[in-house]
Amino acid sequence: MLRSDQTLWLLVSTVLVMLTLPGVALFYGGMVRKKNVLNTMGMPLLALAVVSLAWLCFGDTLTFGRRLGSPAPQLAYQTMTAALALALVTGALVERMKVLFFLVFGLLWTALVYGPIARWLWGGGWLANLGVLDFAGGAVVHVSAGVSALVAAVMIGPRKGYGRVEMTPNHLPLSFCGAGLMWVGWFGFAAGAALAPMTTVTGAFVAIQMSAAASALTWMAAEWLQRDKPTALGTISGAVAGLVAITPAAGYVSPFSAVVIGIGAGGLCYMVVNYVKLILGYDDSLDVFGMHGVGGTWGMIATGLFASTTVNPEGSDGLFYGYPYQFFAQMVAVVSVWAFAGTVTFLLVKGLTLVLPPRVDEEAEVVGLDLTQHGERGYS
Amino acid sequence: MTPIVPQIDPADTAWVLIASALVLAMIVPGLALFYGGLVRSKNVLGTIMHSFVILCVVSLLWILFGYSLAFGPDKWGLIGGLEWAGLREVGLSPHPAYGPTIPHQAFMIFQMMFAAITPALITGAFAERMKFSALLLFSVLWSVVIYCPVAHWLWGGGWLGKLGALDFAGGAVVHISSGISALVCAYVLGKRQGYGTEYMAPHNLPMVLLGTGLLWVGWFGFNGGSALGANSIAVVAFVSTHTAAATAALAWMAVEWVHRGTPTVLGIASGAVAGLATVTPGAGYVGPFSAMLIGLAAGGLSYLAIMKKGKFGYDDSLDVVGIHGVGGVFGVLATGVLASTAVNPGGADGLLHGNAGFFGVQILATLAVTLFAGLGTYLILKLVNRLVGLRITPEEERMGLDLTQHNERAYS
Numbered sequence: 001m002l003r004s005d006q007t008l009w010l011l012v013s014t015v016l017v018m019l020t021l022p023g024v025a026l027f028y029g030g031m032v033r034k035k036n037v038l039n040t041m042g043m044p045l046l047a048l049a050v051v052s053l054a055w056l057c058f059g060d061t062l063t064f065g066r067r068l069g070s071p072a073p074q075l076a077y078q079t080m081t082a083a084l085a086l087a088l089v090t091g092a093l094v095e096r097m098k099v100l101f102f103l104v105f106g107l108l109w110t111a112l113v114y115g116p117i118a119r120w121l122w123g124g125g126w127l128a129n130l131g132v133l134d135f136a137g138g139a140v141v142h143v144s145a146g147v148s149a150l151v152a153a154v155m156i157g158p159r160k161g162y163g164r165v166e167m168t169p170n171h172l173p174l175s176f177c178g179a180g181l182m183w184v185g186w187f188g189f190a191a192g193a194a195l196a197p198m199t200t201v202t203g204a205f206v207a208i209q210m211s212a213a214a215s216a217l218t219w220m221a222a223e224w225l226q227r228d229k230p231t232a233l234g235t236i237s238g239a240v241a242g243l244v245a246i247t248p249a250a251g252y253v254s255p256f257s258a259v260v261i262g263i264g265a266g267g268l269c270y271m272v273v274n275y276v277k278l279i280l281g282y283d284d285s286l287d288v289f290g291m292h293g294v295g296g297t298w299g300m301i302a303t304g305l306f307a308s309t310t311v312n313p314e315g316s317d318g319l320f321y322g323y324p325y326q327f328f329a330q331m332v333a334v335v336s337v338w339a340f341a342g343t344v345t346f347l348l349v350k351g352l353t354l355v356l357p358p359r360v361d362e363e364a365e366v367v368g369l370d371l372t373q374h375g376e377r378g379y380s
Numbered sequence: 381m382t383p384i385v386p387q388i389d390p391a392d393t394a395w396v397l398i399a400s401a402l403v404l405a406m407i408v409p410g411l412a413l414f415y416g417g418l419v420r421s422k423n424v425l426g427t428i429m430h431s432f433v434i435l436c437v438v439s440l441l442w443i444l445f446g447y448s449l450a451f452g453p454d455k456w457g458l459i460g461g462l463e464w465a466g467l468r469e470v471g472l473s474p475h476p477a478y479g480p481t482i483p484h485q486a487f488m489i490f491q492m493m494f495a496a497i498t499p500a501l502i503t504g505a506f507a508e509r510m511k512f513s514a515l516l517l518f519s520v521l522w523s524v525v526i527y528c529p530v531a532h533w534l535w536g537g538g539w540l541g542k543l544g545a546l547d548f549a550g551g552a553v554v555h556i557s558s559g560i561s562a563l564v565c566a567y568v569l570g571k572r573q574g575y576g577t578e579y580m581a582p583h584n585l586p587m588v589l590l591g592t593g594l595l596w597v598g599w600f601g602f603n604g605g606s607a608l609g610a611n612s613i614a615v616v617a618f619v620s621t622h623t624a625a626a627t628a629a630l631a632w633m634a635v636e637w638v639h640r641g642t643p644t645v646l647g648i649a650s651g652a653v654a655g656l657a658t659v660t661p662g663a664g665y666v667g668p669f670s671a672m673l674i675g676l677a678a679g680g681l682s683y684l685a686i687m688k689k690g691k692f693g694y695d696d697s698l699d700v701v702g703i704h705g706v707g708g709v710f711g712v713l714a715t716g717v718l719a720s721t722a723v724n725p726g727g728a729d730g731l732l733h734g735n736a737g738f739f740g741v742q743i744l745a746t747l748a749v750t751l752f753a754g755l756g757t758y759l760i761l762k763l764v765n766r767l768v769g770l771r772i773t774p775e776e777e778r779m780g781l782d783l784t785q786h787n788e789r790a791y792s
Contacts, residue, residue, distance in 0.1 A: 005390035012398055034792070168792040173416055173587060176428050180409030187401045198393040199472040202483040205397055206443075209404075209489060213439035220433065229787040230512070232425040235432060255443050255467055255485075 002073055006195055010073055016188025017080040019181055021048050024087045026178030027240070031233075031286050032095055034170040035368020037378035040094045044087035047106055051083035054110050062111070063118045077191070078118075085114050085141040091286035092149035095159050095167075096365055099373055101358045105348065109148065113344050117144050117337055122193045131326065132333040133307060133316060135204065136189035138248025138299040139337045146293020147338050148345040150284060155349045156358050158283030160365045170378075172233060179236035183212055186243045192251050200312050204250035208243065211250075211262035215242025218266025234270075237291065241269035244295035249303040252315035257306035264302060265295045297334055304330030386474035389481035392609035396479065396486045399605020403493035406598030407435050407500055414591025414653075415504050418698050421583040422780025423508045424790045430503035430510075434519045438496040441523055443467050446495060447488050449528035450536050451478065457539035459529050477537070479608035490605055491531070498527055498554045504698030505562035506569045506770075509777055512785040513768045521760045522561065526753050530557050534745065544738060545745040546719060546728055548617065549606035551661025551711040552749045559705020560750050561757040562696060568761045569770055571695035573777050585646060592649040596625055599656045603663040613724055617663040620671035621656065624663075627672045628655025631679025639687075647683070650703060654682035657707035662715035665727040670718040674711065682706050709746055716742030 002010070021044050029041035051059070056075070057068075059082060066072050086106050093102070120127040121134045134140055159167070169175060190196075190204035219238025220230040245265030246258055253261065273290035284290060304327035307318035317323035349358070359365075364372035371377060412431035416424045438446070445465040452460030464470050470484050478487040499519040503510075510518075533540040534547045547553055572580070582588060603621040607614035632651025633643040658678035659671055666674070686702035696702065716739035719730040731739040764770060771777075776784040783789065 003390070005394055008391065009394045012394065016401065168789070170792050172788065172790045173413070173424055173428060173584075176416075176425075176432070177409045177413060177590070180405070180412065180432075183408060184401055184405045187397070187404075190397070198388060198390040198397075199483050202393060202397065202472060202486045202489075205400070206485050206489050209439055209492070210443065213436040216432070216436045217440070227787070229785065230429075231786045231788045232429050232432070232782075233788060235429065235436075239432075239436070259440065259443075 002195070005198075007073065009191060009198070009201065010077055010195065013188040013191035014077045014080055016185045017077065017084065018048075019185035019188070020084055021045065021080070021087055023178045023181030023185055024084070024091075027175050027182060028091050028094065028178070028286050030171040030173070030175030030178065031169040033167060033368070034378060035370055036095045037170055037370065038376060039099075039369035039373055040090075042374070043090035043094065043102060046099070046103065047086040047090065048083045050103060050106050051086050051110050052079050054107055055079040055082050059110060059115050062115045063123045065123065074195070080188075081137055081141060082110060082114055082118070085137070085145045086110060088141070088145040088288055088292050089149045089152065091288040092153040092284045093156060094285050095369065096359050097156065098357060098360055101352065101356045104356060105152075105352055108348055108352070109345065112348060113144055113148060113341050114140070117340065120336075121333065127333045127336070130329045130332060131316060132329045133252055133303050133326070134248045134300065134333070135192045135251040135303070136247045137193065138245075138296045138303065139333050140193075142244045142247060142292040142296025143300065143334065143337045144341040146289045146291070146296055147341040149288035150282065150293060151342050151345045152349050153284045153289070154282050155346065155353075159285065160362060162283045163281070169233065176232065176236055179240055183239060183243060186212070189247055190250060196251055200251045200314070203311055206255050207250045207253055207258035208246050210255050210258040211246035211265065212239045212242040214259040214262030215239060215245065215266035218263045219270045222267060222270045237273070237287070238266045238270070241265045241291045241295045244292050245299035245302065247296070248299045249306060252303060252307040252312050254306075254308060254311050257308070261299065261302045261306065264298055268298050269294050297338075300330050300334050301327075304328070386476050386480040388474060388483060389609065392479070392481040392611070393483060393486055395610035395614065396482050396490050396605055396608060399601035400486070400490045400493050402598045402601025403490070403497065403605065406595050406602060407431055407493070407497045410591050410594030410598055411497065411500055412591070413587050414595060415507060415698055417584040417587030417591060418504075418582045419507050420580060420780070421790060422782055424583060424782065425788060426512070426781025426785050427503070427507050429512070429786065430507075430515055431500040433516065434500045434503070435496045437516065437520060438499065438523050439492055441520065442488075442492045442495055446523060446528055447491065449524065450495070450531040451491065452536070454532070454537040457542060458532070459538070460532050460536050481609055487608065494550060494554060494602075495523060495527055495531070498550075498558050499523055501554070501558040501700055501704055502562045502565060504700040505565045505696045507697040508781065509569060509572050509771050511769060511772050512781075514764050514770045517768060518760060518764050521764065522757065525760060526557060526561065526756045527553075530749055530752065533748070540741075540745045540748065543741050543744070544728060545741045546665060546715055547661045547712065547745070548664040548715070549603045549660045551658075551708050551715065552745050555657045555660060555704040555708025556712065556746060556749045557753040559701050559703075559708050560753045562700035563694065563705060564754050564757040565761065566694040566696040566701070568758065572697065573774055575695045582646065588646065589649055592652060595653060596656065599625070603660060607664055613664045613726070616667075616723055619668050620659055620663045620666055623668045623671040624655040624659030624675035624678065625652045626655070627675025628652060628658065628679035628682075631676050632683050635680055635683045650682070650686075650699070651679040654678045654703045654707050657704050658711040658714070661708070661711045662719060665715055665719040665724050667720065667723050670720070673718065674714050677710060677714070678707050681710055709750070712742050712746050713739075
């Protein structure tokens with residue numbers, strides 16, 4: 001039985017994490033071209049709907065081994081986290097993917113990629129037994145979503161005209177609104193994957209705030225130095241990168257370690273989004289890999305560096321606090337989640353493509369997905 | 381009095397953390413959208429960036445030394461010492477004065493959000509014309525030189541608090557300080573090009589209304605959270621906050637309807653924000669009917685102030701002075717009149733309940749914060765102007781902040 005204050009915090013956290021889904025929808029919706037805004041915003045909401053049912057029917061049982069339909073208090077919270085992971089993946093595939101393909105892919109991805117990884121880290125699986133720390137989903141949500149997004153984006157191929165035609169965001173204030181809601185909603189992750197005591201939640205809360213702020217300023221500064229002007233899109237992207245990177249670490253690190261993690265996230269994600277992507281030439285439309293794959297990986301590694309038992313006695317010490325084992329355990333987790341998510345997503349997309357066309361046809365892509373896939377327009 | 385033994389109450393902690401998230405929602409996205417919709421479309425990203433970047437910068441300043449200056453061990457009643465710089469001694473166990481039932485860091489982060497929103501409020505006064513580098517420098521200096529001392533005076537064990545001045549959630553600390561500083565900013569920076577001759581219509585009023593809605597929701601955290609626990613005072617603050625906002629929205633609407641023939645939706649939204657700002661200092665000390673009176677006056681007074689601003693010739697672009705300055709001053713004074721120990725035994729009785737001395741202290745607090753913020757802001761602006769220059773060039777102003785300061789466009 002939970003105490004009433006535990007139930008309270010769990011419910012509030014569930015609502016806050018759910019708020020990140022409209023947050024993602026707005027964040028992504030503002031960044032695409034006008035003709036695709038509805039399709040882009042619809043995907044995260046579809047992800048929420050599909051994953052919610054999937055989690056109830058099999059996800060929770062597969063991951064945590066609870067009896068089907070058992071009224072586990074964390075069920076709703078875990079559902080939102082799983083839905084967010086799939087919602088993030090959509091950002092790499094928007095402006096060209098078919099809705100039906102996404103639905104089937106999403107359902108299978110939750111069962112075959114997200115579920116097992118969540119089990120490994122949170123459901124008493126082998127990584128949890130190794131002592132790997134992932135407070136609220138750095139590997140489970142962000143590395144898995146980011147790596148899968150990259151693989152799927154490469155396999156499905158770039159948008160028509162990518163690299164030649166300018167693809168300017170249609171509504172940046174919308175993206176800003178989404179990033180703001182993500183920031184607010186991210187405080188739901190201060191609860192961690194389990195029911196943390198309120199002191200740990202407070203520490204995690206502070207860490208989330210500090211990492212997001214430091215990362216936003218780092219990205220802004222990098223842009224200012226290198227490109228002469230700091231952009232609003234860059235600054236809010238920096239904040240999101242900071243939120244991602246602190247996710248695995250939040251309950252285990254001090255506020256100043258969180259600042260360092262944020263600075264690392266802003267710098268690394270800035271470089272991947274602005275340079276590595278261009279060199280490699282993949283079309284990850286809204287930088288899911290650049291922010292979540294890279295930020296999540298950095299966050300997992302940083303947890304192995306900065307975790308401290310003086311902050312959270314239930315956690316562990318990292319490399320910088322004299323416990324190198326933790327660092328290696330985190331590396332094992334990162335490598336195995338990368339390999340697993342990448343391979344299974346590859347096989348999944350490969351297999352699905354045999355039965356379902358993943359992309360809309362060229363003409364539909366030119367006209368836009370709103371009109372051709374949904375029969376409506378975003379603005380009039 | 382028996383000393384309170386600090387022990388963490390999980391429900392109180394949960395409420396203060398929820399409240400912190402709500403106050404964050406007031407800044408980002410709330411205030412940023414409220415201001416962003418009010419400017420012309422060439423300046424919307426620049427305006428949003430003001431709030432966003434201030435949130436980030438103040439967060440860092442706050443844990444480095446800002447929190448220590450505001451709430452650290454008292455020095456001569458004027459400012460906190462640097463003993464808590466870098467959050468030394470600010471851990472997860474409670475502090476007896478700052479929320480004896482919540483982790484000290486929960487209080488710290490709740491206050492961080494206040495420190496962040498206050499300079500963000502000022503940005504409405506110099507919207508559409510300030511250099512981005514000047515904005516950054518100004519907000520850093522303003523937070524350290526103005527906000528931290530004023531917060532200390534009232535909340536950190538400083539001289540106004542010791543005299544018995546009451547400011548429940550920031551009428552003086554947040555709204556007078558930002559409103560008066562906004563007035564000084566508007567004067568020092570001067571008018572926007574074409575102010576008074578060109579029509580500068582808000583580019584997206586639905587965005588303003590979304591911002592207003594988020595501000596109203598978030599204000600429950602701002603005022604309710606200031607009770608520092610899930611207790612009856614939080615409920616008092618909740619009710620009075622809501623009552624004042626609703627009353628002020630209707631009051632503004634009525635005055636505008638009579639005065640101009642049609643009630644505008646922007647007016648109703650502005651009225652709500654004016655009511656929220658005005659009830660802030662009294663929220664936890666007054667009953668619902670006093671809150672209604674406060675809201676009534678807030679809607680009328682702020683409307684009047686904004687109508688008359690043309691006479692004074694300053695360009696307070698998004699009416700920070702009229703809403704937060706006027707609302708803050710009136711709210712702190714109204715607390716001196718209407719506060720009641722029957723509502724909150726930890727508060728004081730106001731003039732209406734026969735305590736003229738308390739009213740005097742509230743007047744003193746108003747004057748002190750007004751003078752200090754006004755003078756300090758003037759000096760900071762002069763310094764920033766000397767160092768990096770305050771305004772963008774007239775050519776840049778014509779092109780807009782988005783392209784010239786950030787090299788991007790909001791819409792395509």
